[in-house]
Amino acid sequence: MIELRGVSKKYPSRDVITDINLRVEEGEFVSILGYSGAGKTTLISIAAGLREADSGEVLIDGKHIQGFADEASIVFQNYSLLPWFSALENVRLAVDSRFHDWPKEKQKKQAAKYLELVGLGNAFDKTPKQLSGGMRQRVSIARAFATEPKILFLDEPFGALDALTRANLQTELARMCASAERPVTTLMITNNVEEAILLSDRIVPLSKAPRATLGPSVTVGLAKPRTTQALAHDPEFIRIQAEIVEFLTGIKQKTEQPVHEVNA
Numbered sequence: 001m002i003e004l005r006g007v008s009k010k011y012p013s014r015d016v017i018t019d020i021n022l023r024v025e026e027g028e029f030v031s032i033l034g035y036s037g038a039g040k041t042t043l044i045s046i047a048a049g050l051r052e053a054d055s056g057e058v059l060i061d062g063k064h065i066q067g068f069a070d071e072a073s074i075v076f077q078n079y080s081l082l083p084w085f086s087a088l089e090n091v092r093l094a095v096d097s098r099f100h101d102w103p104k105e106k107q108k109k110q111a112a113k114y115l116e117l118v119g120l121g122n123a124f125d126k127t128p129k130q131l132s133g134g135m136r137q138r139v140s141i142a143r144a145f146a147t148e149p150k151i152l153f154l155d156e157p158f159g160a161l162d163a164l165t166r167a168n169l170q171t172e173l174a175r176m177c178a179s180a181e182r183p184v185t186t187l188m189i190t191n192n193v194e195e196a197i198l199l200s201d202r203i204v205p206l207s208k209a210p211r212a213t214l215g216p217s218v219t220v221g222l223a224k225p226r227t228t229q230a231l232a233h234d235p236e237f238i239r240i241q242a243e244i245v246e247f248l249t250g251i252k253q254k255t256e257q258p259v260h261e262v263n264a
C-alpha cells in the first residue's frame, strides 16, 4: 500500500535521510522508531506526498505519488487545528474536503460521530484554545478517522502529551484502528519504544542523523489488543525492546531496565 524505494533527502545545510526502503502492506500498522532530529518528519512528509524527495520513488497503492494521496489522512506532532473554528467545524471541514458532495448536515453528523468516538461528545462547540492538549489531539484523531482514510500517517501523534494522557490516547487509537469500517494502513513515527510495540505489527528503526537510514524491521507477534500493563512483564516485549534499542544505540541491553524513549 505504501512503498518507498531508495528515498534520500538533503537540506542545504545537511544530509537528512539516505536510501530509505520500506513497504507497508494493506492493513498493516508499521512504526518507524528514531531519534529526535533524525529526519522522521521529513520521511513521513515524503511518504505522504507533502514534500519531495531528492531521489528515489514513493508509490501508494502501486502508483507514483502526486501530492497528498486522496485516501490518506495525517495527524501531526502539534495538533494543527484551525484555531478560530470549533472542534465540530474542524472535523467537518476535513469531512467536506473528502466528501464534498455530502450535504452539510450529513458532514456534521459524520464529524459528531467521530468526536463522540474519541470521547468529545460534549466539546463540539469548543475552540482549540478552550481544549487541553490531550483533547486537541483527540480532535485531530477524530478528524483523521472521520474522512474514512485507507491510509493513516501519524507523526509522533502523542509526542506533546504527558505520559498518562498519552497512554489513554494510545489505547483509543488502537481501538479506532481495530474498529474502522475498512482496513486502515498505518505508518506511525515515534521515539517511544513502548508505544511502538503497543500499537504496531512491525517496527523499523531509523538510525541517527545525518544520513539516517532504516534498520532491519522487527515483527511484533504479540496478540492484540495489547495493554501497557500486560506488556511490561511479557518476555516477548522485553526481547523486541532489546533488539530495537540495540540497533539504535549499538549497545546490547540488559533487559531488566526498560528503555522508554530514544533521545539524541
Ligand SMILES: Nc1ncnc2c1ncn2[C@@H]1O[C@H](COP(=O)(O)OP(=O)(O)OP(=O)(O)O)[C@@H](O)[C@H]1O
Residues within 6 Å of the ligand: 011, 012, 016, 035, 036, 037, 038, 039, 040, 041, 042, 043
Ligand atoms: N525545511 C527544512 N529546511 C532545512 N532544514 C530542515 C527542514 N526541515 C527539517 N530540517 C532539518 O532536517 C533535520 C531533520 O528534521 P525532521 O523534522 O525531519 O526531524 P525529526 O526526526 O522529525 O525531528 P523531531 O524529533 O524534532 O520531530 C533537522 O536537523 C532539521 O533542522
Ligand SMILES: [Mg+2]
Residues within 6 Å of the ligand: 040, 041, 042, 077, 155, 156
Ligand atoms: Mg518530527
